[in-house]
Each structure stands twice: as C-alpha cells, then as structure tokens.
Amino acid sequence: MKKDELKKKRIIWVIWLVILIISAYFVPFVLLRGINQVEASFLYWTVFAVAAILSTIKITTYWSD
C-alpha cells in the first residue's frame, strides 16, 4: 500500500474509532438514561464492544509479514 493510502486509511479508522468510543459514553449516559431494560445499556455496550473488536481485527488484516 502506498504511503498516502495508508495515511488516508489510518485517519478514517481513527475517526471511526473515536466516534465509536465517544458513543460508549454518550449513548448510555444520555440517550439510554433511565431506560431500565437489558435491551438498553447492557445491549448497547455489548454491541459497542463487538464493533470495536471487529474494527481492530479488520485493521490487523491489512498487515503483511
């Protein structure tokens, strides 16, 4: 991969991860505040973690030895 392409991908992934992480604070504390169900914060944080895990794994799939 060319340097510019790597840089572009890096910026896109960093922006996505920052948004994802901010959502882990914003969604449960603001949008789901007071919603006392398993399908609310419990589910959101689990889905958030799965998204973060898949994103991290995707970034490593670019690597070549």
Next chain:
Amino acid sequence: MNSFYVYLALSIYVLIGFYIAYKSRQGMKQGVIEYFLDNRSTGGIVSALSYSATTYSAFMMIGLAGFTYSGGVGALGFELIYLAGLSLVAFFGPRFWLVGKKYGYVTPYEMLGDRFQNKWIAIISAGTACVFLIPYLSVQLMGIGYLMNGLSGGEIPYIVGVIIASILAISWAVIAGMRSVTWTDSLQSLIMIVVSVIILFYVIYTQLGGFVSFFGRLETEYSNFLSVPGPGFFNFQTFLGLTLPWFFFSISNPQVSQRLFIPKSLKAMKTMIKGFLIFGLVYTLVSVLWGFSAKLLFPGLQQADLATPTLLGSEHVPLLLGLIAMIGITAAAISTVDSIMLTLSSLIVRDLMQSRDEYSDKKQLRIGKFVIFIIAVIGIIFASQQLDLIATLSVTSSVGLMIVVPTIFGAFFWRGATAAGSLTSIILGAFTALYLQFGNLSPLGLAPGVWTLIITVVSFISVSLFTEAPKKKANEFLGYLDKELEDKNIL
C-alpha cells in the same frame, strides 16, 4: 469448605503448573533476550492466552463482580471501554514490535529513553512503575490470602495463602523467564475462562431458572441496575475517571506493553490481538453476570467485594465447582503477579541499572532473578501489613502508569517531541496522580485520572514546543518505521 480439599485442589494445580514451567525450559538458551522476551519467538496462541492471563487479574471475578453487585450495568461499560482500548494495539503493536527487533529493546522504557536520547526518561519511568506496580502486585497476593482463608473457613491462615502465591509466582517467573511465564499463563488462562463459564451456566440454569428468567428478574427486581447512573455509583464523572486510565492500559502498563516485543511474527501478533479480544469479551460478560447473579441470590451483602466469595461458599455452588473456581481466581492472580515480577525485574536490570552494558548477559540474568526474589519479599511484607497506603497506591496504579502515554504517542507520531517535554510530563503527572489520589481530591468534579491526563498532555506538548528535539534519532527511528509500515501495510 474443608481445608484438605483446598490444599488438594491447589496441589494438583501446582504440580501441573511446575510440569509446564520445567517443560518450557527445554532447548532454551541463556541470554537477556531469551529470558525476558522468550527470544522474540512466541507463537500467536500462546501470546494471546498469556496476554489474557496477564491482563486479567483476580480483580475481574472479585472486583468487577463486586462493582456490578453495587453499581449495576456501568461495570460492564467500564470494562468494555477498557477492552476497546485494545484498538490502540492495532496501531502501536506493530510499531513496538518493529523497533524492538531493530534496536534490541527489552523494555518499553528502554525504547523511550533511546528514542528521546535521554536515559532519565527510562530511569524515572521505571522508578514510577515500581512505585505503582509493587503495591498492585501485593493486592493480588492479598486477594489470594483472603480467598483461601475465607473458603477454608479460616483453617488456612491468610499469610499462608500469601506465601503460597508468592512462591508460585517467583518459581514460574524464574524457571525460564518469559517462556515459563507465557506457558504457565496459557494453562491459567484456560482454567480462568473454562471455570468461570461453567459456574455461570451452572448457577443461572440450576438456581435462577435460565437466562430468560435471570434477565426478567433483573428487570423487575433491580431495574435501576440496568441503566447508568443506576443505583448511584456510576455517575458520569466517576465513570470517566475510571475508564480513561484503563482505556490506555495496553500501552501504559509495562507488563502488557512489553508483550508487544515477544510475538515471533506479525501474524503471531494478529492472533494475539484476536485471541485476547475474544477472551476479554467473554470473560467480561461472565464476570458481570456473576455479579448480577450474586445480587439476585444474596441481595443484602454489606460489602460488594464479598459477592463472589459468598456465591462460591454458598449451597448454590457444589464443592467441586467452588474448588475449581478458587483455582480459577488464584490462577488469574498468579498469572498477573509473575508477569509483573518479571517485567519489574527487566525494568530494574535494563532501565534503572544504566551501567548494564558493563555486565555480561549472565550477570544481568543473575541480578534479574535476585530482583524477582526481592520484589516478592517486598510484596509479601506489604501484603502482611494490609496497609491502606498499599490499597491506595494499587488503585492509583492505572492513573500513575498513564503518565507515559503522551511520551509514547510522541515517540511514534511527533518528530518535534522532546526529552524535556517527556520528563516534565512524567514528573508532573506522577505528582498530580499521587497528590490527588492521596488527598482524595477531585477539582471541578473531575477524577484524578482526568487531571493527570490533561496535565501530562499539556506539559508534554508545551515544553516540547520550546525545547529542542533529538532530530537525528527522530529521523532515523521514524524513517525506519515509515519504510517498514509502508512495506507491511501497517496503519
């Protein structure tokens, strides 16, 4: 639980552990890189299992379950934000690995000292790591002491549990260094995950009517535990103060960041990351659900940390499962303690002893092994005193170790970063963390972790802007990385 059964279960675990530790020595050469880094040749699966066992201590099954018991679902968010922090390894992991191989670094602080051409960065970082990690290690030993004492109904004295744990950790760290640590860690991580999952399913299906009924009861009996701030503990400021330092754990804690030097290839590192993330998600969910189970079964506990010991010692969990759970928690603690001992030993030999180049590998190893013993003795003394000071330092460890984070970012992403900026941020950060934590202060409602991060980042950037960077080294270091990153498609 009769102490005979506790000793029997422990004996089986210890025998298997020693067998694996001795087996790992076969074919091992004597050298600093071999001893501290397994000759940078660890396979992906062992790296993943060992990283998991090192990261997750007795805190998960006891502390996190307790957090859930008292604070509700916020505990899940806290631990999963930590797990998401592993995304940092997708960027920093291959960078650590590449420069580690190229320049022969053994510790992360040795890398920072060389990158900024200033040995004081390595010395001060290693010193602060000792200040924060030895108490953290002692608290793990204390956990095992309390667990064995509690489960044997007081028949096994607290200090005996502490000493047994220390002997195991010393042995498994000394027998073959990183290799015996990673091999025994692999066994221990499997015990941790299998045991915790079995007990969770057992309790939920036999005592709580299955998952549907379990979640149904949570929603009706403890509905406020399913949102934040919930019962009150996880208000936003507390949550932010807890999660921020933990988000950076994978690069700030030397016992885990050093693991970025050991995989034998990038493929092995990929497996390590993947394996750890899956392990972490399962282990986190299980620990939190343990806490919720204890809430439903024993709603009136005075101390939340008793949630797990109460569950294990109750009639709801059969003797055999209780015993293997004790082994699972002991394994979680020991696998963390031996890794910390080995890393601290390497920090002392490589970073604090700046005259190391005058010593042969053999002598460095002899000193390293002696240091492990000394660290263990200090750990036992701290654990035997059960001082509040130790608990406070241990709690501060995640904040205190975060002080090197701006320096690590600067090392890899800013040619203009300077040694003066790094030293200022590390020193100011350490004082901020200690002052606020010991003073129990939260200026403007913000936790010590938030202030420590703000002060380290601001001081690192501002001092770097007004001082001179080691341009030659920065260009060589980052020039090498740029080329390798491009060749290997690393973001």
